[in-house]
Amino acid sequence: MKKLFTSIAFIYSISVNSQSTLPNISLNSLDGNEINIQAISDNDKIAVVSLWATWCVPCIKELDAISEYYEEWKEEVNFDLYAISTDDSRTIKRVNAMVNGKGWEYTILLDSNNELQRALGASTIPLTLIVKNNKIVYRHSGYSAGVEFELFDKIKELK
Amino acid sequence: MNKILFFISLIFSLTTVSQNNENIFGSFESNSQLLQDDNTLNFTSPDDNFRANNYFQLNYNIGNISTGIQYESYLPSAMLGYYPQYNGENGIASYFMNIKRNKFDITLGYFYGQFGNGLIFRSWENRQLGINNAIKGIKFKYKFSESFNLTTIYGQQRNGFELNESTIKGVDSNLNLNKFLNFEKTDLTIGASYVGRYQNNSTNDLIPANVKSLGARVDLYSGRFSLNLEGIIKDSDVIANEGVILSNKLYDGTALQLDLGYSKKGLGLNTTFRRLENFNFYSDRLAEGNIYNQQTISYTPALTKQQDYLLTNIYVYSAQPRLVINALENRSGEVGSQTDFYYTFKKDSFLGKYKSKIAVNFSYWAAIESNFNQDQSYDVEFIGDGNRYYRDFNFELKNRWNNKFNTTITMLDVIIDKGVALGGPLGVQGDIKAKVGVIEGTYRYENGKSSRAVIQHLWTKDDKKNWAGLVYEYNFSTSLNVFIADGWNYGGADKIHYYNFGGSYSKDNMRLSLNYGRQRGGLICVGGVCRYVPENTGLNLNLNLVF
Numbered sequence: 001m002k003k004l005f006t007s008i009a010f011i012y013s014i015s016v017n018s019q020s021t022l023p024n025i026s027l028n029s030l031d032g033n034e035i036n037i038q039a040i041s042d043n044d045k046i047a048v049v050s051l052w053a054t055w056c057v058p059c060i061k062e063l064d065a066i067s068e069y070y071e072e073w074k075e076e077v078n079f080d081l082y083a084i085s086t087d088d089s090r091t092i093k094r095v096n097a098m099v100n101g102k103g104w105e106y107t108i109l110l111d112s113n114n115e116l117q118r119a120l121g122a123s124t125i126p127l128t129l130i131v132k133n134n135k136i137v138y139r140h141s142g143y144s145a146g147v148e149f150e151l152f153d154k155i156k157e158l159k
Numbered sequence: 160m161n162k163i164l165f166f167i168s169l170i171f172s173l174t175t176v177s178q179n180n181e182n183i184f185g186s187f188e189s190n191s192q193l194l195q196d197d198n199t200l201n202f203t204s205p206d207d208n209f210r211a212n213n214y215f216q217l218n219y220n221i222g223n224i225s226t227g228i229q230y231e232s233y234l235p236s237a238m239l240g241y242y243p244q245y246n247g248e249n250g251i252a253s254y255f256m257n258i259k260r261n262k263f264d265i266t267l268g269y270f271y272g273q274f275g276n277g278l279i280f281r282s283w284e285n286r287q288l289g290i291n292n293a294i295k296g297i298k299f300k301y302k303f304s305e306s307f308n309l310t311t312i313y314g315q316q317r318n319g320f321e322l323n324e325s326t327i328k329g330v331d332s333n334l335n336l337n338k339f340l341n342f343e344k345t346d347l348t349i350g351a352s353y354v355g356r357y358q359n360n361s362t363n364d365l366i367p368a369n370v371k372s373l374g375a376r377v378d379l380y381s382g383r384f385s386l387n388l389e390g391i392i393k394d395s396d397v398i399a400n401e402g403v404i405l406s407n408k409l410y411d412g413t414a415l416q417l418d419l420g421y422s423k424k425g426l427g428l429n430t431t432f433r434r435l436e437n438f439n440f441y442s443d444r445l446a447e448g449n450i451y452n453q454q455t456i457s458y459t460p461a462l463t464k465q466q467d468y469l470l471t472n473i474y475v476y477s478a479q480p481r482l483v484i485n486a487l488e489n490r491s492g493e494v495g496s497q498t499d500f501y502y503t504f505k506k507d508s509f510l511g512k513y514k515s516k517i518a519v520n521f522s523y524w525a526a527i528e529s530n531f532n533q534d535q536s537y538d539v540e541f542i543g544d545g546n547r548y549y550r551d552f553n554f555e556l557k558n559r560w561n562n563k564f565n566t567t568i569t570m571l572d573v574i575i576d577k578g579v580a581l582g583g584p585l586g587v588q589g590d591i592k593a594k595v596g597v598i599e600g601t602y603r604y605e606n607g608k609s610s611r612a613v614i615q616h617l618w619t620k621d622d623k624k625n626w627a628g629l630v631y632e633y634n635f636s637t638s639l640n641v642f643i644a645d646g647w648n649y650g651g652a653d654k655i656h657y658y659n660f661g662g663s664y665s666k667d668n669m670r671l672s673l674n675y676g677r678q679r680g681g682l683i684c685v686g687g688v689c690r691y692v693p694e695n696t697g698l699n700l701n702l703n704l705v706f
Contacts (some may be wrong), residue, residue, distance in 0.1 A: 023220060023363060024259070032335075032346055045191060055686055064516065064557065073172045087353055088458075088686055093418040094499055101427025101501020102516055106645040113271060114283065119218060121186025121527050121705035122494050124670070127663070140637070141703075142665045145609035148636040 002145070023119040024076050026107040027084065030096055035109060037082070037116065041131040046079035048151065049129040051122055053087045054094045057107050058143035059126040060102075065148045069103050073152055077159050081156070086117050088123060114142045130154055175329035185217035186705040188286065192238055197696035199655060201678060204697070207236040212245075214286060228254040231320075240683075240692040241289040241383045242451040244319035252320060253293050261450045264300040269293040272312065273458070274331040274352040274659050278414045278438075279374040280317070281458035287683065288453060289454050292442075294327055306335040316442035318454055325358035327456060345381040350488045351374075354456060358444060365407040370394045372440060372457070374414075385420035392441060398482055399447040408535050410482055412437035414459070427501040431462055436492040436539060437528055439483035448481050452688060457661045460687030462497050463551055464520040466571070468597050469628040470617040474575045475682050476524060476549040477689045479585065488584035489531040494542050495524030495549075524549045526586060546586030550574040563604075569597040581622070593619035607637040624650025637664045661699075670703040 026036045041047040050066075054061035063083055069079065083106040084094050099108050111117055120127060122141065128151060130138035138154045140147060146157055186511075191211035194204040211234060232249030233241070255268035256523050273281040277437035284291040296314015300388065312329045315322040331352040335705055340347065374482055376389035394408035413436045420429040432544040461478045479493040500519040528543020552572045559565040573593045578585035583701040597615040610633055617626040627649055629647055632642040641662035661674025681695035 001308075013497075022186075023182075024223070025226065032348075053686070057467040068513070068559065085466060086285070088273075088281070088460075089349060091686060093385075093420060094433065096385060097420050097422050097427030097429035098518075099427070099500050099501055100422035100424055101423045101504040101518070103514065113273060115271075116272075118216075118284070119184070119701075121184070121188075121216060123186070123188050123703055139667055139705075140665065141670050142663065144598050144607070144634040144637050144640055145603040145611065146607045146634075 002098070017086075020136050021117070022131060022136065023128075025116050025119065026132075027116065030099070030108045030110070037109070039096050040082055041134055041138055044111070045135060046077065046155055047132055048079060048081040048105075048155070050081060051085050051120070051125045051127040052083055052088055053085060053125060054091045054098050055087075062126050062128065062143040062148065063104060064102065064149070065145070067102065069148070069152070070105055073134045073155070077152075077155055079155055082097050083107070083110055084109045084110050084111050084116060086114055088112060090116075106146055130158065134157055160297060161283060162436070166213055171594075180221070181221040183217070183219050184706065185215070186703065187216075188214045188704075189700070189703075190286070192695075192697050192699045194239070194697040197677065199653065200694050200696060202693075202695050204695075205236075205342070208697075209236045210236045212238050212241065212286070212289075212690070213232055213249075223259045224256065225259075226254075226256045237289070238688060239695055242319065242453055244453075245289070248320050250320050252291070253295075253317065256539045262302045264302075266298040269295050270298040270312070270314075272310070274310070274329065275350055275374060275376045276387075276416055277458035278389060278416060279329075279352050279372050279391050279440075280312075280329055280354045280456055283458075285685055287685050288452060288688055290688070291317060292453065292455055294356065294472065296327075304340055308333050314452060316456070317366070318443070323454060325356050325442050326354055327354065327442055329354040332623055333483045336526055345379070347380075348378045350376045350378070354440070356440070356442060358442075363407070363494065366397050366444075367409070368406070370440075370444075382676065383423050385418070387390065387418040387420075388416070391438070393438065397444060398437070398484070399445050399555055400483065400485065401448070402445045404445070404537060405485065410437050412439070412478075412482070413437040414457075420670055425505075427504045428499070430496060430498040432496040433462055433494070434494040434527065434542070435478070435480035438480045438492060450691060453689065460686070461524075461688065462495075463522045463524075463643060464497070464499070464547065464553060465650040465687065466553075466569075466683060468569065468595075468599075468613060468615055469630060469644060470615045471553075471595050471624050472684070473617065473626070473679070473681060474573050474580050474591060475689065476522075476551070476579060477684070477686055479524075479526070479548055479683060481581065484531060484535055484537070488587065489529070489537070490526050490546075490580075490585060491529040491537055491539055492527045493524055494545070495522065495529045497522035509561060510556075510558055514688065515559075517554065519554040520551070520627040521553075522551045523547070546576065547574065548579050548585065549574045549703065556561070564600065564602050566601075567597075567599040569595075569599075571595040577622075589621075591619060593617055593621070599634045607634065609634045619650075623648050623652075625651065639664050642674075644676075668705045670701075672699075672701045674699050 026034045127141045193521045194208040194248045215230040231252040233245040253269035257266045285704040294314040298312045300310040310331045321488040338346045341586040352374045360368045361364040372393040374391040379386040391414040393412035395411040416433045442454045461482045463478045475567045477557045525547045527547030528540040528545040529537045531537045555569045557567045577588035587615045595617045599613040601611045611629040615628040626644045630644040634640040643660040646657040655677045659676030663672035675698045677696045682689035
């Protein structure tokens with residue numbers, strides 16, 4: 001009986017409610033400020049969230065590719081990219097050097113305890129999301145050349 | 160367990176009533192393999208040739224409360240090279256409830272966490288490595304002010320689907336001094352931590368039941384400069400080897416890490432020095448040095464650059480923090496450093512009109528010079544001139560030639576101790592010296608279609624001699640790709656081709672990948688922590704769903 005109840009409640013609740021929002025988690029930025037990720041896309045702001053790490057080659061490819069067009073795109077549509085580093089304590093010291101060395105203009109947040117990564121069920125990175133009013137409207141994992149243009153097309157649709 | 164399910168289902172059922180400020184989400188991950196005999200590799204498939212690791216995770220949040228549960232199954236067996244304790248097991252592996260209010264953050268059940276650099280304490284999950292050393296108990300974080308916070312932990316560590324009998328307790332504090340020193344552009348934080356383990360010593364009073372580590376650290380960021388220093392001392396404890404305590408003699412341990420950074424737009428420099436002397440901390444004293452990275456409290460990964468190509472990750476370093484005193488070898492730990500340099504060229508440099516990027520990394524790791532005495536004690540230098548374990552110089556140059564085409568060139572020059580690379584005692588079997596060159600090109604067509612090709616070569620006169628490698632990947636769209644790859648050990652006695660082919664499909668909340676081929680035996684590393692995978696041949700399927 002309990003099992004039956006469990007299954008029914010489970011299936012019902014999932015069909016009604018799926019992970020369409022970002023969880024209530026605060027992350028530190030590189031300069032030590034705490035930012036609640038539910039706030040990054042409030043008031044119709046468009047936020048791109050990209051989970052990456054200094055040791056993740058496809059992640060860096062994606063962020064390098066976007067950085068080529070970032071300024072140009074931001075002139076066209078008002079959005080911000082939050083590059084959320086899942087680096088652990090070992091590699092986190094590299095984040096600053098890499099971000100600056102690569103000339104990335106993104107807002108960098110640190111998910112060093114992988115709290116957000118776990119909550120998003122992202123067993124592999126890169127994971128890229130577009131969020132507006134805290135609703136996840138686009139989700140993509142992995143990187144292949146050109147996915148950055150697909151991303152920007154989706155951003156333009158939300159304008 | 161039924162109670163937990165019932166409790167959670169009750170919460171779920173309530174969510175269907177109202178949906179404000181609450182959500183349910185979860186994920187399902189399945190990694191499976193079907194192994195087959197391969198005479199060329201001398202690989203005989205085990206009887207249970209279908210193996211699968213599955214993870215099902217469900218979370219429910221309402222307001223400031225979040226809860227979650229994770230089910231894991233390793234049926235009929237865990238994948239090759241995973242911790243054998245998982246074989247044939249399944250069940251609820253972890254669950255938690257977390258409440259966040261203004262100043263406090265409390266977690267009941269299984270929790271993860273880390274103090275400082277993680278040297279003194281880190282509990283974490285990595286499914287690729289088969290690591291989940293969550294602690295079951297209570298974690299309590301209290302923010303006294305914007306400048307000062309304190310975290311306490313208490314509980315027992317997970318070991319497979321069970322808990323270790325020892326109890327772990329810890330305190331971590333961070334104090335930001337900016338306010339007190341009126342710093343505006345400088346950020347200075349100091350921290351201190353304590354981690355203790357109580358483990359019954361049954362009848363042997365010579366073995367300490369309580370062992371603790373104490374640590375202190377300083378983190379300083381000032382404009383373009385940064386400095387991070389952390390030091391840990393660990394109480395004297397017995398040392399174990401392969402689950403056996405060899406003597407009642409006690410040894411203390413220390414860890415020291417210094418990071419220095421300088422960066423400005425377009426240029427980043429970071430250098431790390433680390434010294435680990437007998438620095439290992441496990442929730443079971445007998446688990447010391449286990450090859451599956453289980454039951455760890457301290458976190459001491461290799462500090463080298465992680466490579467991702469077929470041939471660049473054959474000779475990889477794993478950290479050597481252990482004190483080992485036996486007939487075969489004597490060593491007391493590891494000391495060394497690594498440096499990263501990143502630079503972005505301006506537009507229209509001699510490398511083309513787009514911004515070229517360069518990354519250089521150098522690392523050197525060696526034994527701490529030590530003299531071992533008859534009575535199993537040892538005298539140790541701070542650095543000295545111990546056996547070299549690893550030396551790596553590598554650089555990477557990324558170039559975009561036009562809107563469609565970009566290349567990456569990677570070069571590696573590695574020297575690795577044979578014991579580190581292949582097993583056996585360290586520092587006595589000689590070195591492997593290898594050079595690797597990789598050229599990768601990516602061409603983008605319209606509509607998300609693209610081609611990626613990688614050619615690579617490894618030169619060495621040692622071990623299995625030369626290798627050549629080739630990868631070709633075609634993306635039909637940004638969601639669907641196929642690839643073929645071959646790592647050919649043409650210099651080796653058997654001239655083995657480690658071929659692989661497969662593809663992946665990724666769309667919205669789903670990712671599916673399938674590949675067939677030969678797995679080269681060796682270390683698979685994620686973020687400096689490595690797992691040994693035996694050579695095998697077969698079909699691999701990975702599925703990841705989020706909802």
